[in-house]
Amino acid sequence: MRAAVCVQAGGPEVLRIREVPVPAVRAGWSLVRVKGAGLNRSELRTRQGHSPNVRFPRVLGIECVGVVAVSTDPALPAGTTVAAVMGEMGREFDGGYAEYALLPNALLMPVTTTLPWDVLAALPETYLTAQGALDALGIAPGDRGRLLIRGGTSSVGMAAASIAAGYGVETAATTRRQDKTDALTAAGVDHAILDTGGSLTDDVHAIWPDGPDHVLDLVGASTAADSLRLVRRGGTVCVAGSLSGWLIPDFEPIAMIPSGTRLTAFHSDDLKGGAGATLLRRIVQQVEAGLYRPNLDRVFGLDDIVAAHRHMENDQAAGKVVVLP
Structure with missing residues (x-):
């Protein structure tokens, strides 16, 4: 699979697109095919070397949305649309800047929606x-x-x-x-x-x-x-x-x-997993109804992750920046 790997602390250029193995599924974790990942300034500071618990190389990304590809949780069968946030994603283990992410089942929030992936990725x-x-x-x-x-x-x-x-x-x-x-x-x-x-x-x-x-x-x-x-x-x-x-x-x-x-x-982190699932579904419904704005600033492809980080670091965004693998 393709992933944007942060190879060391530094500027946006330390994010490199690499071919890496698809993570092997293990008990308590499910494989998600990532359809979109919102960018966050905490990832910018992790990339700069300000997260002491992060060891490089690391796939960054504290959130993503996508579809369960391989499940170890009967409540989240393959094909379920899910979102995930925090829980040390992109820090202790690889996060959302990739085509696939292996994530703890406890982080996965099932969502049913008609929103396009870029809009859904802007929300969690x-x-x-x-x-x-x-x-x-x-x-x-x-x-x-x-x-x-x-x-x-x-x-x-x-x-x-x-x-x-x-x-x-x-x-x-x-x-x-x-x-x-x-x-x-x-x-x-x-x-x-x-x-x-x-x-x-x-x-x-x-x-x-x-x-x-x-x-x-x-x-x-x-x-x-x-x-x-x-x-x-x-x-x-x-x-x-x-x-x-x-x-x-x-x-x-x-x-x-x-x-x-x-x-x-x-x-x-207080609203990750089950604690946030009900709230996220309500937020998605409010966006679908036009009551909340997705505030999507710009969408980048995974190949443009360096430009996406520069856009964020230079304070050019007014709203959410999203990457689509």
Whole structure:
């Protein structure tokens, strides 16, 4: 089979298309013929060498969609359409950047859908993370709160905006590129904010003088402290992304978290396998009905994986980048 193998830590060019053996099926794992894989910035950082548990060479890809080719689970017979996310895919074992992936049965989420493969591949990690983060913030249908999304043109940011718009939540979202503000509006954002790299206090308070009730911070490490200052006293900040890295330097909780303000997080590993299957099926139905947008930015072939990573690394995407083997 063909696979995009990350041969060592480095730039996009360390991803090489190679012919490798189809993985041998073993107990508790099933072979999936990959039909699409969404790209994620965590794969970019793994490729750069920032995932300490990863040993190269490795087939990256923390998510994929496809069809069960060889099953060891009677509940998931061959021919079943499935999605899989996280669970150390592309880190401890080979992931979705290949024609086939051997995956633990516990990760496989069966889906019945008429969506094309590129659209389906844009949904699992993105929408499961967005929904989980909004749940962590306590946002529900009919909520009349105000939501700020930092990193709004990321795939998760645009998915969160789509869900929040459906809930009736007033939403503001940030982007660092003027040419992406229209994409935010199309995703359902009420207020697009151009982030020039400093504090957003003036821009946000011009919209909401008391600050937002909720902040979904997808930039993460470099902006979490500022988000805690922005949210209204007693509001909640959820860090659910790591566009700027994984560690908050010199974090002092008592000094940086205002009294009564809540800081939480969401990790999509919480919704892998059975825990996420029901939610993913509902998300797919909402996309099929036109209630949620797939926010698909661009589709690449497996042979173009280097260009796909460059596109992602250069912040050219507004939404989800997908690779089709």
